[in-house]
Amino acid sequence: MGAQGQHLTVNGTEITLSVDGDTPLLSVLRDRMDLKGSRIGCTEGYCGACTVLVEGKPVQSCNTPVWSVAGKAVTTIEAADRHPVLGEVQKVFVALQAAQCGYCTNGIMMTLAGLLSQSPRPDRAHILAHLDERHLCRCGVHARVLKAIDQLLAHSEGGLA
Ligand code: FES
Numbered sequence: 001m002g003a004q005g006q007h008l009t010v011n012g013t014e015i016t017l018s019v020d021g022d023t024p025l026l027s028v029l030r031d032r033m034d035l036k037g038s039r040i041g042c043t044e045g046y047c048g049a050c051t052v053l054v055e056g057k058p059v060q061s062c063n064t065p066v067w068s069v070a071g072k073a074v075t076t077i078e079a080a081d082r083h084p085v086l087g088e089v090q091k092v093f094v095a096l097q098a099a100q101c102g103y104c105t106n107g108i109m110m111t112l113a114g115l116l117s118q119s120p121r122p123d124r125a126h127i128l129a130h131l132d133e134r135h136l137c138r139c140g141v142h143a144r145v146l147k148a149i150d151q152l153l154a155h156s157e158g159g160l161a
């Protein structure tokens, strides 16, 4: 597939970029839109560092071709000040210092924001299974992330959104 106009909506802004449709969304976000909050990790869909929301669902942007998100809403960590649930997740992570090097943190927060937005009564076991399957943290901040999740779930009973 050659370079052609790809129409994207990222953090509420519509943009058309001349780029090969098979280019990973992560590269487009970082290299063409200067949105560096989505991290480059394994680039093979295993570590979750590159997670963004597509139509509200957590997606690993390193193995998502840009053509596949045409006409869909993409949300990145840079939208934390405009996305109520993501903003709340970020606030709790900062308050509990739920990060060490921080490389995995933005991806984990995106997944949590997606899962907490999707379900009015988020299930803790489902969230933990999802994180376990899709995110790696080499620094071992799991205990603090769990504390953050529990605080968010306690808040969610009153409605996060
Ligand atoms: S960089 Fe995308 S999953 Fe690791």
Ligand code: FES
Residues within 6 Å of the ligand: 099, 100, 101, 102, 103, 104, 105, 136, 137, 138, 139, 140, 141
């Ligand atoms: S905080 Fe360093 S990889 Fe998770």
